[in-house]
Amino acid sequence: MPDPALLDRLRDAVAAGFAAETEFLQAMVRFPSLRGAEAPLQDWLHRELGARGYAMDRFTLADVPLDAHPQAAPMVEADPARSVQVVAAHRAPNPTGRSLILQGHIDVVPEGPAEMWTHPPYAGVIRDGWLYGRGAHDMKAGVAAMIFAMEAIRACGLEPAADVYLQTVTEEESTGNGALATLLRGYRAEAALIPEPTGHAITRAQTGTIWFRLKVRGVPVHVMVAQDGSNAIMSAFALIQALHAHTKRLNAAGRDNPWYGGVRDPIKFNPGIIRGGDWASSTPAWCEVDCRIGLLPGTTPEEAMAGVEAAVREAAKGDAFLANNPPEVTFHGFRTEPYVLEPGSEAEAVLAEAHRAVHGGAMPERLSTAVNDTRYYGRQMGVPGLCYGPRGEGAHGFDERTSLADLQTCTLTIAAFIAEWCGVRPLR
Amino acid sequence: MPDPALLDRLRDAVAAGFAAETEFLQAMVRFPSLRGAEAPLQDWLHRELGARGYAMDRFTLADVPLDAHPQAAPMVEADPARSVQVVAAHRAPNPTGRSLILQGHIDVVPEGPAEMWTHPPYAGVIRDGWLYGRGAHDMKAGVAAMIFAMEAIRACGLEPAADVYLQTVTEEESTGNGALATLLRGYRAEAALIPEPTGHAITRAQTGTIWFRLKVRGVPVHVMVAQDGSNAIMSAFALIQALHAHTKRLNAAGRDNPWYGGVRDPIKFNPGIIRGGDWASSTPAWCEVDCRIGLLPGTTPEEAMAGVEAAVREAAKGDAFLANNPPEVTFHGFRTEPYVLEPGSEAEAVLAEAHRAVHGGAMPERLSTAVNDTRYYGRQMGVPGLCYGPRGEGAHGFDERTSLADLQTCTLTIAAFIAEWCGVRPLR
Numbered sequence: 001m002p003d004p005a006l007l008d009r010l011r012d013a014v015a016a017g018f019a020a021e022t023e024f025l026q027a028m029v030r031f032p033s034l035r036g037a038e039a040p041l042q043d044w045l046h047r048e049l050g051a052r053g054y055a056m057d058r059f060t061l062a063d064v065p066l067d068a069h070p071q072a073a074p075m076v077e078a079d080p081a082r083s084v085q086v087v088a089a090h091r092a093p094n095p096t097g098r099s100l101i102l103q104g105h106i107d108v109v110p111e112g113p114a115e116m117w118t119h120p121p122y123a124g125v126i127r128d129g130w131l132y133g134r135g136a137h138d139m140k141a142g143v144a145a146m147i148f149a150m151e152a153i154r155a156c157g158l159e160p161a162a163d164v165y166l167q168t169v170t171e172e173e174s175t176g177n178g179a180l181a182t183l184l185r186g187y188r189a190e191a192a193l194i195p196e197p198t199g200h201a202i203t204r205a206q207t208g209t210i211w212f213r214l215k216v217r218g219v220p221v222h223v224m225v226a227q228d229g230s231n232a233i234m235s236a237f238a239l240i241q242a243l244h245a246h247t248k249r250l251n252a253a254g255r256d257n258p259w260y261g262g263v264r265d266p267i268k269f270n271p272g273i274i275r276g277g278d279w280a281s282s283t284p285a286w287c288e289v290d291c292r293i294g295l296l297p298g299t300t301p302e303e304a305m306a307g308v309e310a311a312v313r314e315a316a317k318g319d320a321f322l323a324n325n326p327p328e329v330t331f332h333g334f335r336t337e338p339y340v341l342e343p344g345s346e347a348e349a350v351l352a353e354a355h356r357a358v359h360g361g362a363m364p365e366r367l368s369t370a371v372n373d374t375r376y377y378g379r380q381m382g383v384p385g386l387c388y389g390p391r392g393e394g395a396h397g398f399d400e401r402t403s404l405a406d407l408q409t410c411t412l413t414i415a416a417f418i419a420e421w422c423g424v425r426p427l428r
Numbered sequence: 429m430p431d432p433a434l435l436d437r438l439r440d441a442v443a444a445g446f447a448a449e450t451e452f453l454q455a456m457v458r459f460p461s462l463r464g465a466e467a468p469l470q471d472w473l474h475r476e477l478g479a480r481g482y483a484m485d486r487f488t489l490a491d492v493p494l495d496a497h498p499q500a501a502p503m504v505e506a507d508p509a510r511s512v513q514v515v516a517a518h519r520a521p522n523p524t525g526r527s528l529i530l531q532g533h534i535d536v537v538p539e540g541p542a543e544m545w546t547h548p549p550y551a552g553v554i555r556d557g558w559l560y561g562r563g564a565h566d567m568k569a570g571v572a573a574m575i576f577a578m579e580a581i582r583a584c585g586l587e588p589a590a591d592v593y594l595q596t597v598t599e600e601e602s603t604g605n606g607a608l609a610t611l612l613r614g615y616r617a618e619a620a621l622i623p624e625p626t627g628h629a630i631t632r633a634q635t636g637t638i639w640f641r642l643k644v645r646g647v648p649v650h651v652m653v654a655q656d657g658s659n660a661i662m663s664a665f666a667l668i669q670a671l672h673a674h675t676k677r678l679n680a681a682g683r684d685n686p687w688y689g690g691v692r693d694p695i696k697f698n699p700g701i702i703r704g705g706d707w708a709s710s711t712p713a714w715c716e717v718d719c720r721i722g723l724l725p726g727t728t729p730e731e732a733m734a735g736v737e738a739a740v741r742e743a744a745k746g747d748a749f750l751a752n753n754p755p756e757v758t759f760h761g762f763r764t765e766p767y768v769l770e771p772g773s774e775a776e777a778v779l780a781e782a783h784r785a786v787h788g789g790a791m792p793e794r795l796s797t798a799v800n801d802t803r804y805y806g807r808q809m810g811v812p813g814l815c816y817g818p819r820g821e822g823a824h825g826f827d828e829r830t831s832l833a834d835l836q837t838c839t840l841t842i843a844a845f846i847a848e849w850c851g852v853r854p855l856r
Contacts (some may be wrong), residue, residue: 088713174709272709396711
């Protein structure tokens, strides 16, 4: 349990630094760090963290042996050599505490039609205690929290008594290869905390995720000889319907799952992007659909992928167009395992104490029906991967926003957690 | 009936010029004259026809008062100022025969995925008597036929004894505004022939065409909270299904149509282009579908457009997502009237005689379930709009090709038609 006097000092330090933290978050939101375009923000973070005295390491996905790793996911539309990772190391001389990785992703998903935003998605507008923008909530707020939690400790004249790595990564929204690359670069610690915006709850479990692309191709004709429905767009729709039915069967089978039995339809199937055809008056010759489907603990990515392939194959048999033009399924991103944070770890207990000290109650837990990067620390390194962070709204949607009041309490919680997990000693 | 001796001379002249005609067609196919990119081919035709001694007129859609015309169609994605039209005039001094417009469109529809072509779509490859390529069949072959029919007459030491306008136009595949622009420029004649690739048949009637774009917009969420089917892509499919049902009702009602009663499902509905969503793991916030639907003689474009709007409105009521996010329908291209070539015209009789002289039988007739530009001559000018031309395959599809043997006979038929309709006199 953090010393109450230290907690008070940290609270004051977080409060004193919060204007700077808010500005820092605003600056981050103003970088449109979409997939493939994260490097400028990473360069800025490299400079900002370097200026704070950390030992810096900046590298790309091409600098690590990603291809050779069984958990690496294919990157079809992004260049590994342009995907920059940043690690800021606090190296404690003669460490006495427990080491820690603080990690956050800085890639954001596309903002969609600009006219649907009340405030421009990359302006970082603040209104009534909320900071708006793509990535404000998922998860640049968390990145600000972890950096300014360390700042608060230093502002108290202290520093962690163990090694702490602040990592900002890419590819969380598409493959997870950024987090994996930090492991391949060699970074290890006794616990990892990722401040994804969980609303001050610990993530007990996450589903896995598979990305796949359906490709329908066929011989088009002039619309003058078209018969209803015999076209690539309609056939793609038949595949989507078959995958909805497949998902329904999976969710029915998942009612006994030890973790997700109580969650309604925990496996989500999403046809997220569609494109097809070239001309209103030509029957479409091609259609592609980028999809995402989840998988529950107890299922491997390979099993989930085989299930998708079988469902598509079966559906194609029943479609006049597809029977002659078999659709292709390619796996072009996520192929992640589910992950359960087994209860009972010392790291979780320390985080729960910090949460109680700040919020005054038990740390709630949540089951996520999406992925986050903690799986790598839990499954690949065998240390607790804690996913806990601030509160906001609109992840992947319009008017995404983070609550500044919650960002401040979360920054304090993380500072208290670091102080207790790593221990503190006077600043050199 | 063409004089048999003249027909023999024309046959020899067409044969003697056929290598040049084939090369000319090949050169035309090598221009990727997609919508918005027709100008270089029009410039080339302007030079080629100018070199043959025609009086040339080159203008764009921005040079005529298109907006003020009730039959002009909206151009959402093409710039009228870049859409070049070419008219080559043969002006007969003291004309004794009947004037004629020969018109062909040089715009082509997109070629689709290149890997689905056996021969590259803009290479003009010749194999076993076929010339391959996008537009070879629809309708650059017809353009070559009309130009080289005139060349054959001249090669016999003759010229038409009436005014003949050779017109190459754009926008046939999207609005019809190219043909309309030649009328607005002032060109008139006592008959018009458009050598669309009809396989040596006269087009008795054509359906009208409406283009429309469905726009679905809504509030997306992270896939982790998505429920099956509540997304813009799925709602767009609900609209497509409703429009298929609407088309079925229209075809049922059309069974009594005096022209199309015997044609199975003459009204074609085609969802031709779809695009939606930005990210596999975000529920799509938007989806757009570009569609085409036909209409039968007896129906106005306004009635057909109102029918589409009503069907979409009705379908939206039954969809949870759309009820809160009403879809938009915009009409972004074709809004054309059907057209019937009333039997019994002198022009058609002359063409039928030419056909008989070359092919040895009655000229077959066809009912088209798509549009062609003859409607402007028939409906706006009140003169027969004859749609008759060579034979090929794969309009709007892959491996589009035109039969060279048929191109040669068709060139002769058109030459014989010109000679009889316009009369001939010795070349000046």
